């Protein structure tokens with residue numbers, strides 16, 4: 001007899017999944033099979049062996065240092081892009097995560113955690129209005145001294161959301177605040193570098209009290225994309241699409257091409273300069289990784 005299950009986590013050749021009855025069971029799979037991801041719907045035999053992974057609606061992932069796609073979780077409705085005053089993000093980090101989510105067909109949501117700390121008046125914090133103008137929701141919340149995350153809890157009350165962001169911004173703290181009695185381990189920022197210290201080591205799916213799902217993921221220092229055609233990367237910058245018909249070249253990459261309407265719009269302030277620079281740096285990185 002076979003049964004359907006939802007993957008909670010999976011490592012080299014084994015994992016944990018939730019059966020329809022609500023029971024959590026261990027399962028195993030041969031290493032030669034592609035590793036299932038948290039959020040995957042799978043079929044198991046009665047010995048807990050993986051028979052099939054159902055087709056995925058989408059995957060959230062990142063690029064490895066060589067520009068290859070590394071999947072982290074599957075079947076997501078939202079990517080919660082968590083930033084905080086400490087550790088401060090690099091200016092492009094949020095734009096990269098937003099682009100990745102849009103390219104993968106996942107709704108980006110920005111979460112500014114640690115609202116008890118003063119918000120720096122520098123990018124990307126000063127770019128958040130540009131993202132709100134793209135209809136990307138932005139939530140300010142905190143886990144300390146007492147949690148304040150009611151409107152975020154409302155946003156993620158259906159479907160499956162994923163916590164993404166730098167190490168130490170408080171992803172696991174948000175999870176703990178949202179799921180009473182969970183008490184997952186959280187970390188300290190290093191006194192020396194002010195950076196997080198990679199407390200969470202694997203992606204794990206958790207059920208919220210109202211029944212929705214939340215994936216916690218290990219933090220990164222820098223978020224990189226994978227190598228893809230520039231037309232695909234452009235899906236991460238939807239505000240450029242309104243203008244690019246006016247570029248002289250149909251396949252304009254908006255770098256140094258003559259008569260580029262997107263570059264002109266960034267020079268005149270019609271397109272936010274932070275968004276345009278994030279695009280040019282991503283394209284140059286794509287060229288470096290792809291060559």
Ligand SMILES: Nc1nc2c(ncn2[C@@H]2O[C@H](COP(=O)(O)OP(=O)(O)OP(=O)(O)O)[C@@H](O)[C@H]2O)c(=O)[nH]1
Nearest residue numbers: 114142143168170171172173186187198199200219
């Ligand atoms: N001041 C303040 N500190 C917070 C807040 N939320 C979390 N922290 C602290 O930030 C530090 C890192 O929190 P974690 O939840 O472990 O961060 P993480 O994003 O899960 O880190 P990784 O698992 O390494 O990716 C801990 O010391 C938390 O107590 C907050 O709202 N305000």
Ligand SMILES: [Mg+2]
Nearest residue numbers: 171172199200
């Ligand atoms: Mg964590």
Ligand SMILES: [Zn+2]
Nearest residue numbers: 247252254260
């Ligand atoms: Zn152009």
